[in-house]
Amino acid sequence: MDDITDPANLPRRKLSREERRLQLIEATISVIAENGFARTTLGEVARRAGLSHGLANFHFESKEKLLAATLDHLSDEYRANWQAALAVAGPHPADRIAALIAADFAPVICTPDRLAAWCAFWGEAQSRPLYQAHCGSNDAEYQRLLDGLCRELLALGGYPGDAVRMARVLRVTTEGVWLDLMTMQAPYDRDEALATVWAVAAAFFPRHFGPEGRLTV
Amino acid sequence: MDDITDPANLPRRKLSREERRLQLIEATISVIAENGFARTTLGEVARRAGLSHGLANFHFESKEKLLAATLDHLSDEYRANWQAALAVAGPHPADRIAALIAADFAPVICTPDRLAAWCAFWGEAQSRPLYQAHCGSNDAEYQRLLDGLCRELLALGGYPGDAVRMARVLRVTTEGVWLDLMTMQAPYDRDEALATVWAVAAAFFPRHFGPEGRLTV
Amino acid sequence: MDDITDPANLPRRKLSREERRLQLIEATISVIAENGFARTTLGEVARRAGLSHGLANFHFESKEKLLAATLDHLSDEYRANWQAALAVAGPHPADRIAALIAADFAPVICTPDRLAAWCAFWGEAQSRPLYQAHCGSNDAEYQRLLDGLCRELLALGGYPGDAVRMARVLRVTTEGVWLDLMTMQAPYDRDEALATVWAVAAAFFPRHFGPEGRLTV
Amino acid sequence: MDDITDPANLPRRKLSREERRLQLIEATISVIAENGFARTTLGEVARRAGLSHGLANFHFESKEKLLAATLDHLSDEYRANWQAALAVAGPHPADRIAALIAADFAPVICTPDRLAAWCAFWGEAQSRPLYQAHCGSNDAEYQRLLDGLCRELLALGGYPGDAVRMARVLRVTTEGVWLDLMTMQAPYDRDEALATVWAVAAAFFPRHFGPEGRLTV
DNA sequence: GATGAATGAGCCTTCATTCAT
DNA sequence: GATGAATGAAGGCTCATTCAT
DSSP, rough: OOOOGGGGGGGGGOHHHHHHHHHHHHHHHHHHHOOOOOOOOHHHHHHTOOOOOOHHOOOOOOHHHHHHHHHHHHHHHHHHHHHHHHTTTTHHHHHHEEEEEEHHHHTTTOOOOOOOOHHHHHHHGGGGGHHHHHHHHHHHHHHHHHHHHHEEEEHHHHHHHHHHHHHHHHHHHHHHHHHHHHOOOSSHHHHHHHHHHHHHHHHHHHHTTTSSSOOOO | OOTTOOOGGGGGGGOOOOHHHHHHHHHHHHHHHHHHHHTTTHHHHHHHSSOOOOHHHHHHHHHHHHHHHHHHHHHHHHHHHHHEEEEEEESSHHHHHHHHHHHTTTTSSSOHHHHHHHHHHHGGGHHHHHHHHHHHHHHHHHHHHHHHHHHHHHHHHOOSSSSHHHHHHHHHHHHHHHHHHOOOSSSOHHHHHHEEEEEEEEHHTTTBBBBTTBBOO | OOOOOOOOSSSSSOOEEEEEEHHHHHHHHHHHHHSSSOOOOOOHHHHHTTHHHHHHHHHHHHHHHHHHHHHHHHHHHHHHHHHHHTTTTTSHHHHHHHHHHHHHOOOSSOOOHHHHHHHHHHHOGGGGHHHHHHHHHHHHHHHHHHHHHHEEEEEHHTOSSSSHHHHHHHHHHHHHHHHHHHSSSSSOHHHHHHHHHHHHHHHSSTTTTTTTTOOOO | OOOOOOOGGGSSOOOOOHHHHHHHHHHHHHHHHOOOSOOOHHHHHHHHHHHHHTHHHHHHSSSSHHHHHHHHEEEEHHHHHHHHHHOOOOOOOHHHHHHHHHHHHHTTTSSSHHHHHHHHHHHGGGGGHHHHHHHHHHHHHHHHHHHHHHHHHHHHOOOOOOOHHHHHHHHHHHHHHHHHHOSSSSSOOHHHHHHHHHHHHHHHHHTTOTTSSOOOO
């Protein structure tokens, strides 16, 4: 009855807290991406994770907290991604800006599921306080960093213009092409998306960002 | 009891089909903006319009169709706005591009409610087929137009670069700053938003779009 | 504006009270037959009658009363039918019983719509008081008549058995084959239905009801 | 507060799936019988079962499927009843026909609630496809059996007549007296109902079915 | 008479949450 | 830890009824 060698007992083996949480968070991203915020239910999340209905509540206490944890996960993952990219980038501001741009289209980050989940969080007014609470500081950190890099490169290159606006354009262009990838019926591919953001950098910093997607420092 | 000024008697006043539909659509935009897609209920829409919930179904048959009609309304309104702007713009491509950019930030269009509603429709996976069906052709028309104008201006000004990408950047930058206006805790104002998009145009077409938000043809 | 020769005014011409009522009752029978009791709505009845929604209530005050009037109509029609059949039948009890049986399968009465409506009224518990109130006396009259005829024929023919039971069997067999016509996937036709009831009469009164559906008095 | 005898705690007691399903099906039969098809609501069914309305959907997914399960239950119960009766009946066709007739008036089957529910399913056009899908095969099996028995007895006894029609009359007479029990204000009792069907058998097969409800083989 | 907009009660269904096992 | 039965609030929708026009 309690034979641990019985295969029927195997699926029931208890996973660690953290493993279960991650499993449920990934399922949540997937469900949000596919069904949208409005039709994301705990039941569907649990089903996709191959778990029972009640377990999601057991691990996260409430749907609200599961969504918050999901947003946290996405935000941390995003931050870790660009930080890793920065770590291996050269010291020149153009290098670092290029690294940040490229990082946004890394295969781990620029996944259909993850893009759709981001869009859902942006679009849902209900989630705005959630978003502020969980991504606000990460976003602000990113923005300060990009602002600084643009200011440095502006000074180095003697370019005209407003660094804050340029940083903003770089950021929102990325978000915009992400939206395109979600919204359009026959969207362009990830390379074209990256090239589009690169074109912005090339327009702002023509002597550093070449037309062919290469740095020309 | 028969006091016609009694507000309780007002809802029973009959309006024409079109007036009621518009009233309900405006209420829908308002509710989506405030509560998000997931928490937009027929009941709340009706309450905000000061009507009974049954009336929404009477006029639109279902929630789905009310949302579709709302999206149609937004889409038509947006299209009418930029077409009107084009109608009074000069023939030069720079004039026309500037008109299109400015139109996106017209007070009628760039309303908090309307921006939030647009974002909600973009973000909700559930509404993607709806969006395609109701805005797809308008979007495509806008994009073709902007593509053509960029191509003309590129040729006229002897600028380097890819017209399609430039048109795309102009469009997604607008969407991006709209998102900022929705997402940020302390967003910049509409003028700064417009200036941001203008900065893109100035970077792409420096001899036509001056740094001060003025055409320099 | 009030040109009576304008063809557009023709469909609006006001019908007499009785014509409208009949029109609505026929529509009700049709809707009950097709959709069943549970899905019979005033709206559908009005639509099928080609009239406006509110008119049904205007003429019948409530749905309940429309159904009652429909049942009255069916009941009166049924009664009128067998009374007419009796009026032209000979005086012999066998003649009169045969006339009653045949009357139940007259093309005017034994219509799919009407059968289905009868079944609906029988089946719907809710309508049982309604049924009693509106058909009870007609049913009782019919039953007394048939009881009497069976008693006479029993005496005349020297048959054994209980007249009341025989009358009951004749009646319920008719109802039963009606139900068959409604319930079965591939029911037999009206002639076979009539032959079935005739077979009962032939079993009870073999010297009067021949095997070939002919009286053998 | 934790008193297990407190009735308020009872509903929270968990039962197995099958027990709950049966409980809800019995409640459904009862509500259909009392209120009719049109006024059978999940809420009323749940209330009568002493459960929450959500549970009905939990166990049956939809009202439609609850009704289908109810019909299945009735149909299986009916079939099991006459099969059990056949199992203990003698081999002679008259014995078997008599067993079938008597089975239809067994106290378990011929309950007011169950009769009313049957009538409701017959009468409601909406439920006709449901009926075909769930009772069609059982009905056909019963009919084939009765056809065969009548044919055998006809041959054995040298009776004139059409076996199929006789079988049909036996069946519809049963249904008809059932309807009487439902429809009439002061119906006769179950014994008289049985005697009525017996009278039919006696008329068809006089040398086997005696006038006193006894087989005379 | 006739129309159809408007109301609101009531239904079916979904789903977050609780909790006995 | 894990399961899944049970609850009940809330949402979408239908429809009988009312009533201004």
